[in-house]
Amino acid sequence: MGKEDIEDIKEEGQQDGGQAMLSVEHLVKRFGTETILDDISFRVNPGEVLVIVGPSGCGKSTLLRCINALEDVQGGKILLNGLPVAEGGRKSPSVGTKIGMVFQSYDLFPHLNVIDNITLAPCKVLKKKRFLVEAEARELLKRVGLEGKEKSYPRELSGGQKQRVAIVRAMCMHPEILLLDEITAALDPEMVREVLEVVLDLARQGMTMLIVTHEMSFARAIATKVMMISDGHVVEEGTPEEFFTAPKTARARQFLNTFTYESVR
Amino acid sequence: MNFEVIREYLPLYQEAAVLTVKLGVLGIIFALLIGLACALVQYYKVPVIRRIVAAYIEISRNTPLMIQLFFIYYGLPKIGIRTSPEVCGVAGLAFLGGSYMAEAFRSGLNSVEAIQTESAFSLGMNRVQAFFYVILPQAAATSMPPVVANVIFLLKETSIFSAVSLMDLMFTAKDLMGIYHDTTECLFLLVVFYLIILLPVSILGSLLERRLRYAGFGA
Ligand SMILES: Nc1ncnc2c1ncn2[C@@H]1O[C@H](COP(=O)(O)OP(=O)(O)O)[C@@H](O)[C@H]1O
Ligand SMILES: [Mg+2]
Numbered sequence: 001m002g003k004e005d006i007e008d009i010k011e012e013g014q015q016d017g018g019q020a021m022l023s024v025e026h027l028v029k030r031f032g033t034e035t036i037l038d039d040i041s042f043r044v045n046p047g048e049v050l051v052i053v054g055p056s057g058c059g060k061s062t063l064l065r066c067i068n069a070l071e072d073v074q075g076g077k078i079l080l081n082g083l084p085v086a087e088g089g090r091k092s093p094s095v096g097t098k099i100g101m102v103f104q105s106y107d108l109f110p111h112l113n114v115i116d117n118i119t120l121a122p123c124k125v126l127k128k129k130r131f132l133v134e135a136e137a138r139e140l141l142k143r144v145g146l147e148g149k150e151k152s153y154p155r156e157l158s159g160g161q162k163q164r165v166a167i168v169r170a171m172c173m174h175p176e177i178l179l180l181d182e183i184t185a186a187l188d189p190e191m192v193r194e195v196l197e198v199v200l201d202l203a204r205q206g207m208t209m210l211i212v213t214h215e216m217s218f219a220r221a222i223a224t225k226v227m228m229i230s231d232g233h234v235v236e237e238g239t240p241e242e243f244f245t246a247p248k249t250a251r252a253r254q255f256l257n258t259f260t261y262e263s264v265r
Numbered sequence: 266m267n268f269e270v271i272r273e274y275l276p277l278y279q280e281a282a283v284l285t286v287k288l289g290v291l292g293i294i295f296a297l298l299i300g301l302a303c304a305l306v307q308y309y310k311v312p313v314i315r316r317i318v319a320a321y322i323e324i325s326r327n328t329p330l331m332i333q334l335f336f337i338y339y340g341l342p343k344i345g346i347r348t349s350p351e352v353c354g355v356a357g358l359a360f361l362g363g364s365y366m367a368e369a370f371r372s373g374l375n376s377v378e379a380i381q382t383e384s385a386f387s388l389g390m391n392r393v394q395a396f397f398y399v400i401l402p403q404a405a406a407t408s409m410p411p412v413v414a415n416v417i418f419l420l421k422e423t424s425i426f427s428a429v430s431l432m433d434l435m436f437t438a439k440d441l442m443g444i445y446h447d448t449t450e451c452l453f454l455l456v457v458f459y460l461i462i463l464l465p466v467s468i469l470g471s472l473l474e475r476r477l478r479y480a481g482f483g484a
Contacts, residue, residue: 103380125390
């Protein structure tokens, strides 16, 4: 790709004045003949926290996976700082480490202890000095309440602890944007909070994030913008106040109602 | 049991044992290489080549080593390739062992969940880094028990080398029995020598398995 092409793309990514960090334009994703995401467009600016909600199976995970170049796309563009995230079906090297992701299922490397899990990529990919990465990792582990767990193996940790390690591991690559895909969905209720507190802390520090979650009170607390997807389309987008107190669409009202219970008395 | 006879035959057995181990080890090394290559082809679903690999594995696993050796020993000269019995022995063992090792490595690779690779990619690793730092260490731990079992299996299969007139342990035992009829001593030596070769492999194997499992996954 020539320099001019890159300039072109940059300009497009920055249409209508914003300097969007992430811009998704007319994204289409199919699995076989089934269209999962149909003409999805949105922007995320630096420091924003976009929470994506929607019924199960509507394509939230698929959307994050497309942004992280884990899936090929059938149409549209995904640009990070004006540059395409994927090149020839792979995560493009220039974008490579700038997008971090934490998954719903525990994805720590089981053969490595906590500290090695965290330091592997910074050392091997960013070629950083191990002692520097390790110092940073210890600092962050302390911050998320995991001091003393450096030598533990993933199987010795609880689900909540594993997810906190996974967040620290992603953060040690210093991504510009962090994608979180239902990171508390597999956790027991009492562990949900310890993980979400860490995410709230990141938001306070100004981390740009894209969060898929079913924890509505958390979504309301952390979001700068909420987007609802249903049947492959963006059905509603707005501030958390707008979305949660006065949803514009019937589809969104119906969805939000699934989280509340009517009193039987 | 006549110890005089045993002392007399000992040097012959030693020589045969060295040959058996030498060809066995060579054959196993090639089997490991072939196995790893085949497993990688299947794991990464390399088009066309994976069909050839699949066919090879079926043929190799479903025919006896004896017949594979005969094909190499008598068949190759017919199409103008001249080989020595030693090369035939190693080639036969590698041909047979390759498919067994391929299955052992493949089961290891397949045991590593896709999310592991995706996590590695998410952390900016490329395919090669993901393979060596994330997939291989996990696959190796799972593959180790079947690989060790295959090594022992292949070392035992070397007893068929005598079929292509290699002077291995089996050949030596049969030869001496045929000439001198000291059946007890000859068989005794045969068993002892195979045990001397196989027992350390077996012990080393289980030690290695345990090390990989415990060091690897922190139990
Ligand atoms: N690898 C795949 N192959 C085929 N269909 C898939 C694949 N991954 C997801 N899907 C389908 O895409 C749809 C959206 O899935 P997903 O993005 O996981 O939904 P969500 O995360 O919103 O619950 C589902 O109908 C699912 O069955
Ligand atoms: Mg999902």
